[in-house]
Amino acid sequence: MKFTDMLQHCWDVNQSLLCVGLDPDPKRFPKQFESNKHAILDFCWDIVKSTGDLVCAFKPQIAYFASSGAEDQLKELIARIHGEYPEVPVILDAKRGDIGSTAKHYAKEAFERFGADCVTLSPYMGFDSVEPYLEYPDKGAFILCRTSNKGGDDFQMLDCGGQPLYHAVAKKVEQWNTTGQLGLVIGGTYPKELASVRALTPELNFLVPGIGAQGGDINACVQSGMNAQKTGMVINSSRAILYASSGEDFKEKARAVAMQTRDAINAARGL
Numbered sequence: 001m002k003f004t005d006m007l008q009h010c011w012d013v014n015q016s017l018l019c020v021g022l023d024p025d026p027k028r029f030p031k032q033f034e035s036n037k038h039a040i041l042d043f044c045w046d047i048v049k050s051t052g053d054l055v056c057a058f059k060p061q062i063a064y065f066a067s068s069g070a071e072d073q074l075k076e077l078i079a080r081i082h083g084e085y086p087e088v089p090v091i092l093d094a095k096r097g098d099i100g101s102t103a104k105h106y107a108k109e110a111f112e113r114f115g116a117d118c119v120t121l122s123p124y125m126g127f128d129s130v131e132p133y134l135e136y137p138d139k140g141a142f143i144l145c146r147t148s149n150k151g152g153d154d155f156q157m158l159d160c161g162g163q164p165l166y167h168a169v170a171k172k173v174e175q176w177n178t179t180g181q182l183g184l185v186i187g188g189t190y191p192k193e194l195a196s197v198r199a200l201t202p203e204l205n206f207l208v209p210g211i212g213a214q215g216g217d218i219n220a221c222v223q224s225g226m227n228a229q230k231t232g233m234v235i236n237s238s239r240a241i242l243y244a245s246s247g248e249d250f251k252e253k254a255r256a257v258a259m260q261t262r263d264a265i266n267a268a269r270g271l
């Protein structure tokens, strides 16, 4: 199944634009995971099972797995998500970007080794660094455009022939989108910029991090970023859901926050 078809399915069936981010930090896990060799997998799987019917995607951030040498747990987690929730796409947040010959291996790592449905990429090295991902025509890629962090201003707001660099990136990604599976990363912390990119690229899907722990305004972000069908967005929240409680009730609290977030997004869509 194509990445965009999976997304559309979850937008429709789960009535949700919420993506739960899987950023497992063992220091923040509840006590019951102490001395568990597979704590990262077990914690993430508990979160997935508590929220799987409320989401349009899951987004594991590879750094949290790799820094603990837990790549095998990441692979198993993605396989379990596909087994239990076959229509829910997994977006591997890896922000890759390198020359074509190396990018080929990053693409193989994301799609063949880990079995992800989509990956995040940096546009900085240009088309030949993105091209190897297009050789997987059913797989998606979200390309960094206007990121949620303050430092995003350093380059993304630079003037690029009368337009900010992030607008030039958005237009390029539209041209590169031969598979129909490319989209843009735009921070929910910058609703005005989100609206400007939606006006430039009405058809592209946006991965929107920055609500929840980073404080982005859900209402402003949905109003600015949704498309004509009131979809087109994958709105990520990681820490606010994962660590809603550090007690034994962490699964119930994670579910409650995920539900509140999904409902707030839907209210902003006018549903």
Ligand SMILES: O=c1ccn([C@@H]2O[C@H](COP(=O)(O)O)[C@@H](O)[C@H]2O)c(=O)[nH]1
Residues within 6 Å of the ligand: 021, 023, 061, 093, 146, 147, 148, 149, 185, 186, 187, 209, 210, 211, 212, 213, 214, 236, 237, 238, 239, 240
């Ligand atoms: O511009 C960006 C791009 C990616 N991220 C990633 O999203 C999550 C956000 O986590 P929260 O806990 O909801 O703040 C994290 O994995 C980042 O690496 C981003 O924040 N901004």
